[in-house]
């Protein structure tokens with residue numbers, strides 16, 4: 001198995017096709033990781049989010065990273081880490097950016113917005129009012145493992 005570094009272009013192309021990542025933030029020397037759906041476009045990662053521990057922590061410490069991977073097998077995988085800064089998109093300062101995020105995320109995650117709306121109606125809880133944020137990407141790294149093909153493995157057993 002070979003493990004190679006991915007170029008910036010490859011990292012970007014991978015993030016553009018991916019949808020689920022692990023968002024890491026930290027506060028007071030305590031790390032915190034949650035799965036989230038996102039949309040990538042060059043320099044930014046957009047997220048529709050509930051308010052809670054992660055948003056409180058990211059407000060206090062905007063340095064975050066997102067890990068995204070695609071694992072086909074133990075010897076065939078890709079993993080990209082994008083590091084950057086949390087930026088919330090409240091009204092009215094970020095109306096244009098918010099609309100942009102809504103359009104991007106709405107294309108893929110209508111179900112998630114519906115689920116949030118339904119839960120909010122049921123619980124009548126303002127705290128789950130969704131908010132939009134983006135991560136301004138400062139750096140990206142990627143690793144790709146390329147294993148021997150299944151066919152090669154099979155041939156060597158014969």
Ligand SMILES: Cc1cc2nc3c(=O)[nH]c(=O)nc-3n(C[C@H](O)[C@H](O)[C@H](O)COP(=O)(O)OP(=O)(O)OC[C@H]3O[C@@H](n4cnc5c(N)ncnc54)[C@H](O)[C@@H]3O)c2cc1C
Pocket residue numbers: 020034035036037038047048049050051052053054055112
């Ligand atoms: C496939 C998938 C996709 C998701 N996509 C999104 C998304 O796009 N946007 C979004 O906002 N949320 C998404 N979630 C939910 C997300 O992972 C968090 O659970 C949620 O956002 C609440 O996080 P919080 O920090 O606000 O937690 P709070 O509601 O503030 O709860 C804090 C407490 O609950 C625990 N907790 C919170 N989340 C989790 C978890 N996932 N697993 C275990 N313990 C947890 C924490 O340890 C903490 O002690 C997704 C979850 C999954 C599984």
